[in-house]
Amino acid sequence: MSASQDPGTGSGRRAVVMAFGAAPLAAVLAACGGREESGGSDVVKPSDGGTGSRTDGGTVLARTADIPENGGKVFADRGVVVTRPKADEFKAFSSKCTHQGCTLSRVSGGTIDCPCHGSKFDAASGAVVHGPATKPLPVKKIAVTDGSITLLP
Numbered sequence: 001m002s003a004s005q006d007p008g009t010g011s012g013r014r015a016v017v018m019a020f021g022a023a024p025l026a027a028v029l030a031a032c033g034g035r036e037e038s039g040g041s042d043v044v045k046p047s048d049g050g051t052g053s054r055t056d057g058g059t060v061l062a063r064t065a066d067i068p069e070n071g072g073k074v075f076a077d078r079g080v081v082v083t084r085p086k087a088d089e090f091k092a093f094s095s096k097c098t099h100q101g102c103t104l105s106r107v108s109g110g111t112i113d114c115p116c117h118g119s120k121f122d123a124a125s126g127a128v129v130h131g132p133a134t135k136p137l138p139v140k141k142i143a144v145t146d147g148s149i150t151l152l153p
Contacts, residue, residue: 058143058150059078061075061078061082061142061149061150061151063149067083069084069086070085074104078151079095080093080094080140080142081093081095081107082149083112085123091125091139092141092151093137093140097114099114100116102114102117104121111123111129112137121136141153
């Protein structure tokens with residue numbers, strides 16, 4: 001009987017190989033998690049301001065009062081960033097940077113910022129203000145009704 005067929009050693013070797021093979025994968029997955037929760041970000045999870053509830057017309061993201069004037073919030077789980085360039089104006093854009101697809105981190109000083117390579121987008125138009133991104137952020141459809149902001153399909 002060969003060593004790989006020996007019930008006392010074959011399964012033990014397999015378990016060791018599988019354990020050591022899984023360790024690097026677990027390390028990579030752990031390193032990738034949590035980026036959206038870094039300090040100073042405006043990334044919002046449903047439990048942190050976005051209701052995430054469905055209506056017939058889309059997904060309710062937030063109350064208008066949750067979006068600061070001259071600022072905004074990133075709803076990474078919904079793929080959208082909502083800005084408020086003026087008191088009565090709300091805009092929505094994709095929350096993915098057009099450079100390499102990183103999730104945008106915050107809205108500050110009139111720009112939507114990418115933490116990966118420093119791209120900045122105009123909070124009112126989505127246009128590139130600072131590269132390396134060269135394309136504007138895609139516009140997302142929202143509705144503002146009765147103090148709620150809804151992401152439309």
